[in-house]
Amino acid sequence: MTTTSPPTRSDADTPALDVEGLCVELSTPSGTVRAVDGVSFSVRRGRTLALLGESGCGKSMTALSVVGLLDPAAAVTGGAVRVRGDDTLRMSPAQRRRLAGPVLSIVFQDALTALNPVQPVGRQIGEPFRIHRRLSRRQAREKAIELMTRVGIPEPRQRARSYPHQFSGGMRQRLLIAMAVALAPDVLIADEPTTALDVTVQAQIMRLLRDLQDERDMAVVLITHDLAVVAQRADDVVVMYAGTVVENGPVRDVFAAPRHPYTRGLLDSVPEDSVRGRPLPAVPGSPPELSAVPAGCVFQARCPLVRERCVRERPVPRPAGEGRSAACHFSEELDRA
Amino acid sequence: MPESATTTPGPAAEGPREDTPLLEVRGVTKAFGSGRRRLTALDGVDIEVGRGTTLGLVGESGCGKSTLARVLLGLERPDAGTVRFDGTDPFALRGKELLAWRRRVQMVFQDPFASLNARMSAADLIGEPWRTHRDVVPGAGAREKRIRELLDLVGLRAGDAHRYPNEFSGGQRQRIGIARALALDPDLVVCDEPVSALDLSVQAQVLNVLSDLRTRLGVTYVFISHDLSVVRHISDRVTVMYLGKVVEHGETDEVFETPRHPYTAALMSAAPVLHPGGGSRREEIQLRGEIPSPFDIPSGCRFRTRCPRAEEQCASEAPPAAARGTADGGEPHTALCHFPLAAGSSWA
Ligand SMILES: Nc1ncnc2c1ncn2[C@@H]1O[C@H](COP(=O)(O)OP(=O)(O)OP(=O)(O)O)[C@@H](O)[C@H]1O
Ligand SMILES: Nc1ncnc2c1ncn2[C@@H]1O[C@H](COP(=O)(O)OP(=O)(O)OP(=O)(O)O)[C@@H](O)[C@H]1O
Ligand code: SF4
Ligand code: SF4
Ligand SMILES: [Mg+2]
Ligand SMILES: [Mg+2]
Numbered sequence: 001m002t003t004t005s006p007p008t009r010s011d012a013d014t015p016a017l018d019v020e021g022l023c024v025e026l027s028t029p030s031g032t033v034r035a036v037d038g039v040s041f042s043v044r045r046g047r048t049l050a051l052l053g054e055s056g057c058g059k060s061m062t063a064l065s066v067v068g069l070l071d072p073a074a075a076v077t078g079g080a081v082r083v084r085g086d087d088t089l090r091m092s093p094a095q096r097r098r099l100a101g102p103v104l105s106i107v108f109q110d111a112l113t114a115l116n117p118v119q120p121v122g123r124q125i126g127e128p129f130r131i132h133r134r135l136s137r138r139q140a141r142e143k144a145i146e147l148m149t150r151v152g153i154p155e156p157r158q159r160a161r162s163y164p165h166q167f168s169g170g171m172r173q174r175l176l177i178a179m180a181v182a183l184a185p186d187v188l189i190a191d192e193p194t195t196a197l198d199v200t201v202q203a204q205i206m207r208l209l210r211d212l213q214d215e216r217d218m219a220v221v222l223i224t225h226d227l228a229v230v231a232q233r234a235d236d237v238v239v240m241y242a243g244t245v246v247e248n249g250p251v252r253d254v255f256a257a258p259r260h261p262y263t264r265g266l267l268d269s270v271p272e273d274s275v276r277g278r279p280l281p282a283v284p285g286s287p288p289e290l291s292a293v294p295a296g297c298v299f300q301a302r303c304p305l306v307r308e309r310c311v312r313e314r315p316v317p318r319p320a321g322e323g324r325s326a327a328c329h330f331s332e333e334l335d336r337a
Numbered sequence: 338m339p340e341s342a343t344t345t346p347g348p349a350a351e352g353p354r355e356d357t358p359l360l361e362v363r364g365v366t367k368a369f370g371s372g373r374r375r376l377t378a379l380d381g382v383d384i385e386v387g388r389g390t391t392l393g394l395v396g397e398s399g400c401g402k403s404t405l406a407r408v409l410l411g412l413e414r415p416d417a418g419t420v421r422f423d424g425t426d427p428f429a430l431r432g433k434e435l436l437a438w439r440r441r442v443q444m445v446f447q448d449p450f451a452s453l454n455a456r457m458s459a460a461d462l463i464g465e466p467w468r469t470h471r472d473v474v475p476g477a478g479a480r481e482k483r484i485r486e487l488l489d490l491v492g493l494r495a496g497d498a499h500r501y502p503n504e505f506s507g508g509q510r511q512r513i514g515i516a517r518a519l520a521l522d523p524d525l526v527v528c529d530e531p532v533s534a535l536d537l538s539v540q541a542q543v544l545n546v547l548s549d550l551r552t553r554l555g556v557t558y559v560f561i562s563h564d565l566s567v568v569r570h571i572s573d574r575v576t577v578m579y580l581g582k583v584v585e586h587g588e589t590d591e592v593f594e595t596p597r598h599p600y601t602a603a604l605m606s607a608a609p610v611l612h613p614g615g616g617s618r619r620e621e622i623q624l625r626g627e628i629p630s631p632f633d634i635p636s637g638c639r640f641r642t643r644c645p646r647a648e649e650q651c652a653s654e655a656p657p658a659a660a661r662g663t664a665d666g667g668e669p670h671t672a673l674c675h676f677p678l679a680a681g682s683s684w685a
Contacts, residue, residue, distance in 0.1 A: 028504075055508025055539045071503065109507045109534070110450035154399075155630040158374065166369070169447045169530065170398025170563075192507065195533040198563040199607040200624060201398045225508075225536040226564075228608075269537035279548070280541035280570065286492055 014085045015042035016219035017066070017104075017187045023078035024061050024070065026290070033290040035061050035074065037243040043219040043236075045186065050230040050251065051223045052266070053240035054287055059223045060109055062240075063189045066221075067106045068096050083187060101128045105185035107193045109223075111172040115164040121175050122148070122160025128182045147178040152204050170197045177205060184216040191223045206233055227270060231255060236323075239263045242287050242298040245317065249324030259326035259334055261303045297328070305330050357424055359525060359557045360386040360409065365418035367404055376631045378404040380581040381418070383658075386525075389555040393572030393589065395565065395604065397628065401581045402561045403447055406527045409559065410444050422525070440470045443518040447529040447561075449511040453502045460484050460498035463517045473521050487516040490546050492539055507534040515543060519550070527559045532567060544571055565608045569593055577601045580631060580639045587670030597672035597679075599644050638675065646676050 024036035036058045043049040051059050064070045066081050068088065081088045083104050088096060108114040116124055125147055126140030135143065141160065148156035151174040153167075164172055177193055190209070194202040206229065212218055222234055230237060230251060237254050239247040239262065247260040258264040265283035285302040294300055297310040309329055320326040328334075367379040378401045386392045394402050407413040408420065411427045420427060427438050446452035453462055463484050467474055474483045485495045491512035502510055511534045518526055528547075532540040548571065550556045562568050568575060568589075575592045577585040577600065585598040596602040606622040624643045629635050635642050641651040656675045 052536075054536050055512075055534070056506040060506060073504070111448070113450045152628060154628050155632055158630075158632065168399040168403060174398075192534060195530070198395070198397050198604070199565065200604060202563070203607050203623075225534075225540075227537065266537060269541050279545045282541035282545070283538040286494070289494060289496065 015082075016045045016084060017221065018042040018082040018085075019062070019066065019079070020082070021079035022062060022065060022076065022081065024058070024065055024074055025077045026074045028073070028291070030291055034077075034293070035243050035290055036065065037293075038079070039238075039240070039243075039245050040079075041236075041238045041245065041248060043187070043221060045217040045219050046213060047236065048213070048220040048222055048234045050234035050237045051221060051240065052225070052227075052230060052237055054262075054266075054283075055225075056287065057240045058243040059240060060191055063106060063191050063221065063223060066189060067100065067104060069106070101132050101185065102183040103185055104187045105180045105183070105189070107176050107180040107188070107190040109191040111169065111176050114176055115172060117164055120161050120163060121167070125160075125175065125179050125182060128179070132183055143182070144178075147182060148175070150208055151175070151178045152201060153178075170201060173197060174201070174205065177208075181208075181212055184212060185218065186216075187219045187221070188212075189221045189223070192225075193222070194224070194226070194229065202229070209233075227255075227267070239266070242293055243290070244298055244327065246299065246328070247320075247324075247326045248317075249321070253321065253324060257335065259320040259324065259331040260299075260328050261305050261334065262299050263326075264334060265302075299328075305333060358385045359388045359423055360384070360559070361419075361421040362405075362409070363419045363421075365405070365408055365415045365420065367401075367408060367413060367415050374632065377581055377634070378631070379408070379415070380634075382578070382581070382583055384559075384576055384583065384586075386557055386559060387573075388557055389551060390573040391551065391558040391560055391571050393568035393575040394559060394561045394578065395563065395568055395575065396578035397580075397604075398563075399628070399631065400578045402578060403529055405578075406444060406529050406559065406561060409525075409527050410442060411439070436469065440466075440473065440521045441524040443521060443523040443526050445514050445518045445526065445528045445531040447533075449507065449514050449534065450502075452514060453510060455502050458499050458501055459488070459493070459505075459513050459516075462502075462513055463487055463498075463520050466517065466521050470521055483520070487519060490519070491516045492542050508536065508539060511535060512539075512543065522554070523556065525557045525559070527561075529561045530563070531560075533562070533564070540567070547571065565593075565605065577604070580629065580634060582639065582673065584640065584673045585671065588668045591668070591670050595678075597670065597677040598640075598674050599646050599678065600640050601672075602678060638673075640674075646674075646678075648676065650675050 020040050022036055022039045023034060025032050026035050039062055041049060053059055061074065065076050076089060083099065122141055122144045126144035129135040129140040129143045145156045145160055148160060153159055153171060153174060180188060194205055197205060209220060213220060224230060234251045237248065237251045238245055239260065241262045247254060247263045254263065255267065258267060269281050269283065283302055288294060288298065288301065296312055297315050300306045300310045315327045315329045317325040317327045320331050362382060362384045365379055365382045368375055368377045370376055382405060396402055404413065408415050414428055430438050464480055467480060474480050484498055488495060488497055493509060493512055515531055532543055535543060547558065560568065560571055572589045575589050576583055577598065579600050585592060585601045592601065593605065596605055603622040603624050629642050637653050638651040638656050641647040656673050658673060
C-alpha cells in the first residue's frame with residue numbers, strides 16, 4: 001500500500017522521521033530516572049542519520065521509543081515522534097501495528113533473542129509478507145529465500161528450514177536485517193546492525209542498505225559505534241551523551257571539526273596509529289549515574305574545558321555552523337584547538 | 338596441576354614449561370548434521386598459543402570461529418584432532434582435574450544477551466563461578482569486594498551490582514560477561530567478539546584492562562574479532578580462517594603488512610578506514626562470487642570460487658599446508674595457497 005500512495009503536497013518537505021524533545025523515564029527501585037532527556041533529530045527520505053554515543057547513553061532506548069517497543073519499566077514522558085508527519089505516540093496499538101513493517105522497521109541490537117528459537121528462520125522472515133501482503137505460505141517462503149540470498153546466507157533454500165541456533169552470530173544478525181527490510185519500509189532503524197560481521201560481509205550489508213535506500217528512498221537511522229562506518233555511510237550524525245544530544249550536524253563537518261568536547265574525545269579514541277602493548281586513548285572517567293545527573297552540563301565531570309559556568313548552567317543546543325548545533329557553553333574554543 | 342588449586346593464576350611467561358605452548362590444537366574437525374545436510378564447520382584446524390601471548394582469530398562470518406572457541410572451552414567435542422592445554426587433553430579429564438581445568442579456561446561469549454541468565458543480578462552473574470570454585474575468593478566480604486573491583490575494571494559502577502541484565506544496555510551487558518570471565522583468575526580467556534558492542538572509549542578501557550592482565554599475570558588470550566584495528570592492536574600473532582580452515586598464520590605486523598593469502602589481502606582491503614574530514618579511502622578488493630555453501634565445499638582450494646589469482650591447479654589440488662616463507666625473526670608465516678602473494682608484491 002505504501003508503494004502506491006501518491007506523493008502528497010507535504011512529502012517533499014516533511015521528514016520521514018521527526019523526533020522532537022523525546023523524554024523517556026525509567027522506574028527503578030530507587031525512584032524514577034530520566035534515561036532520554038529531550039532528544040530531537042529528523043531524517044529525510046533517502047538519507048542516513050547516525051546516532052553515536054557512549055555505551056549506555058540512551059541510543060537503544062531512543063530507538064525503541066520510536067517503534068513503540070520500550071521495556072515495561074520505561075515510558076515516554078514527553079516529546080513527539082512523527083513518521084511521515086503523523087505522531088506515532090498518539091496512535092492506537094492497531095494503527096501502530098499497521099505501520100510496523102511496511103512503513104517503520106527496526107533491526108534490534110540483540111540478534112539472538114530477537115529471533116524465535118522454535119521456528120525455522122524461513123518462516124519468520126516470510127511472516128511479514130503473509131501478514132501485510134497476504135501472500136500464501138509458499139510465496140512468502142520464496143520471498144524469504146530471496147531475502148536470505150540478498151544478505152549473503154549460502155544455500156538459502158536449504159537453510160530456510162534451519163533454526164536460529166544453527167546459524168553463526170553474524171548470520172543471525174543478517175537474518176534480522178533480512179526481516180527488517182522485508183517490506184522495504186520508509187524508515188529503517190538499525191541498532192548496531194553490523195557489530196558481529198566481518199568487514200567483507202559488513203560491506204555487503206552496507207551495500208544492500210544503500211541499494212534499498214536508492215530503490216525505495218528509505219530513511220535510515222544507523223546506531224553504531226563504528227566511526228569508519230559512520231564516516232562512509234551517514235549523511236548526518238547525532239552525538240548523544242547521558243541521555244541528551246550534545247552535538248549534531250553533517251558527518252563530514254562534525255568529524256572534521258567537532259564542536260563538543262565529548263565528540264572530540266570520542267574521535268581522539270580512534271586507535272589509528274596505536275602501538276601494540278601501549279594503552280589506547282580513552283576519555284577518562286565515566287558518565288554520570290542516571291539517578292545523579294548533575295544540574296549543569298552533563299559532561300562536566302570529564303570535560304577538559306570545564307569551568308564555573310558549566311557547573312551552574314546546563315548548556316542548550318546552540319547553532320554551531322551550517323546545519324550544526326552543539327550543547328556546550330564554550331564550543332567556539334574547540335575551533336581554535 | 339598443583340598451581341590450579343591456588344588463588345593466583347598459573348605460570349606467567351617464565352613458567353617452568355615455557356617451551357611448550359599453553360594451547361596446542363592439531364587437526365581439529367567438527368561437523369554438524371548428517372547426510373546431505375552435513376556441514377563441516379571446522380576442517381583440520383591447527384592453532385598454537387604461547388603462554389602470556391594473544392592470538393587474534395579472524396575470518397568471514399560463519400567460517401567456524403565460535404565453533405573453534407567452543408571446542409577450546411571443552412563445550413564441543415571435536416570429531417577428530419587433538420586439543421592440548423598445558424600438555425594435557427582436556428577431553429580426557431574427569432572429576433577434580435576437570436574442575437581444576439575449567440577454572441583455568443574462561444570464555445567471553447559472542448552474544449551478551451543470550452549468554453546471561455536474566456534472573457540473576459550482575460553480582461550473582463559475576464560471582465556464580467565461585468560457587469563451584471569456592472577457594473578462588475573465599476568469604477562473603479572478600480567476594481563483595483572482588484565484585485566491586487571487577488565491575489570497576491570493566492567501567493561499571495558498584496551500584497550496578499544489584500541490577501538485572503534487562504536493565505543494562507548492550508555494551509553494559511557485554512562488560513558483565515567480561516567481568517564474569519575474569520572472576521576465576523583464568524590462565525586462558527577465549528574472547529568471542531568481546532568489544533563489538535562498545536563505543537571506542539569504553540572499548541579502549543576494556544582492551545587496556547585485558548593487556549594489563551597479560552602483563553601483570555601472564556594471562557593468555559584467544560581473541561576473536563571482526564574489527565581488524567582491534568585485532569592488530571591486541572594480538573601478537575594472527576590466524577586467518579576461511580570456511581573451516583586456517584588459511585594464514587603469522588606474526589601480527591607481518592600478516593597485516595604483507596598478507597600472503599589472497600583472502601587475507603581482500604579482508605584487509607575491505608576494512609573501512611576513518612579519515613577525519615573525509616578524503617579517499619584505500620582501494621577495496623571486492624570479492625566476486627558468493628560465499629560458497631558449507632554443505633558443498635569447492636574442490637581443491639576452497640577459496641578458488643572467489644579468488645582473483647585462481648588457476649587450473651587450484652581446482653584440482655588442495656594447496657599444501659606446508660609453511661611458505663618465514664619472517665625475519667624466523668617466525669613462521671604460513672599461507673594455504675598455491676600462489677601466495679610475495680612479500681611486497683601488489684595485488685593480483
Ligand atoms: N530497566 C532498566 N532499569 C534501569 N536502568 C535501565 C533499564 N533499562 C536501561 N537502563 C539504563 O538506561 C540507559 C540507556 O540504555 P540504552 O540501552 O538506551 O543504551 P545504549 O546507548 O543503547 O547503549 P549501548 O551502546 O551499550 O547499547 C543505560 O544506562 C541503562 O543502564
Ligand atoms: N549447532 C549447530 N548446528 C548446525 N550448524 C551449526 C551449529 N553451530 C554452528 N553451525 C554452523 O557452523 C558454521 C560455523 O559457525 P560459527 O558460529 O563457528 O561461525 P563464526 O565464524 O563464529 O561466525 P560469526 O563471525 O558469524 O560469528 C556456520 O555455517 C554455522 O551455521
Ligand atoms: S559546557 Fe562546559 S563542561 Fe560542558 S562540554 Fe562545554 S565546556 Fe565542557
Ligand atoms: S590456491 Fe589458488 S585459488 Fe586458492 S587462494 Fe591460492 S591462488 Fe587463490
Ligand atoms: Mg544499545
Ligand atoms: Mg561467531
